[in-house]
Amino acid sequence: MIPAAFDYAAPASLEEAMALLAGHPDDAKLIAGGHSLLPLMKLRLATPQLLVDLGKIPDLRYIEEKGDHLAIGAMTTHYQVSISEAVRRRAGLLADSAAVVGDMQVRNRGTVGGSLAHADPASDLPAAALALGAQLVARSRSGERVIAAADFFQDIWTSALEPEEILTEVRIPFQDGKAQAYEKFRQRAGDWAIVGAAVSVARRNGTIDRADVILTNVGPTPVRARAVESALQGQPVSPEVVRAAAEQAADGLDPAPELKASPDYKRHLARVLTRRALERALQIS
Amino acid sequence: MGVPVTITVNGIQRQDEVEARLLLVYYLRDTLGLTGTHVGCDTTSCGACTVLLDGEAVKSCTVLAVQADGHAVTTIEGIATDGQLHPMQEAFWAEHGLQCGYCTPGMIMASIALLDRLPRPTPEQIREGLEGNLCRCTGYQNIVKAVQTAAEQLARA
Secondary structure, three states, rough: OOOOOEOOOOOHHHHHHHHHHHHHHOOOEEEOOOOHHHHHHHHHOOOOEEEEEHHHHHOOOOOEEEEEEEEEEEOEHHHHHOOHHHHHHOOOHHHHHOOOOOHHHHHOOOOOOHHHHHOOOOOOOHHHHHHHHOOEEEEOOEEEEEEHHHEHHHHHHHOOOOOOEEEEEEEEEEEOOEEEEEEEEOOOOOOOOOOOEEEEEEEOEEEEEEEEEEEEEEOOEEEEOHHHHHOOOOOOOOOOHHHHHHOOOOOOOOOOEEEOOOOHHHHHHHHHHHHHHHHHHHHOO | EEEEEEEOOOOEEHHHHHEOOHHHHHHHHHOOOOOOOOOOOOOOOOOEEEEOOEEEEEEEOOOOOHOOOOOOEOOOOOOOOOEEEHHHHHHHHOOOOOOOOOOOHHHHHHHHHHHHHHEEEHHHHHHHHHEEEEEOOOOOOOHHHHHHHHHHHHOOO
């Protein structure tokens, strides 16, 4: 499979990339690692007139601890995130979810920014970004704006990014002390999640202060399992509390049927994976 | 319209003008004649097209040749030295880590990259590391054995 022909530009700076986008608001696509975009281009589901390659912009790959948050450059790969000691320590859930994206080769090319901007409800990072309260930095020639992950994912493959904007950085508040895990279920090695569950639990004196539970691939965007979160809040950490809360993970869920999973099966997986993620995060079983 | 690229392939600097949509795997196979890198699924799943890009394993059916501009690519043709097979090639041979051989170049390149990060992997780590490479005839038993054997060889070297 060969992509349709396109014009290609590899700007050397972010400013140059922003100018290119501003000149082609309707027909340009940005390419980072290309592991979401190229497969779509090969199927000719995406046929950009202009491809703007971010690979030659030197300053979009970094992981930095800044005051109260982790700043991650958009071109940082899943592999770099998964092995980063700073990410493990400050935002364990992000490392946990980046480590199970695709396979080794995919994680070597796929980027954090590319995956989030692609806004595929079946990818692993969007749910983690929501559970982590991530802030996404978008830049264009008109300036910079910061978008909360909760406002970023709008529909399937649709983010809050404007055509002229480039996602340049992901900011994650330090998660120190929170119990976190990401669980996904897939049919084949290296595959997308049929369903995934990202959990983050803050505790105080053995009681759950706040729980964030976000599900992958059960709707057009990542879905917050509010019933589970309220069932956990204020409760002591115990196997019974976790099991009972996880039972509510499918409340209100209306996932679309897929070839490999019926809505009922997805609801079942949502309950099971939420329980497994909570048990692993809280080290109970 | 061609895009000029400079790509170091197996240690040799190549300069070409390529169509922007040319995939790296076709640049290697059709432009350079390096047909050791195979096209299997063409959908980023099977790993037959795995090569090293700046030392990291990537699936060359999902990389544009223009994205490799300024970088170094290593293919299966580039790992033997002075007629001596790479220890990973030797190990695949010795342990019968192949049957039809179609997945083998990709398996070997991915395995070399795996050992680069994890010099003494457990069998489980080998299976996880090679998750992106599919073999449809031997099963994976002897492939895992081959990677273990190569790891021992390389540790001794």
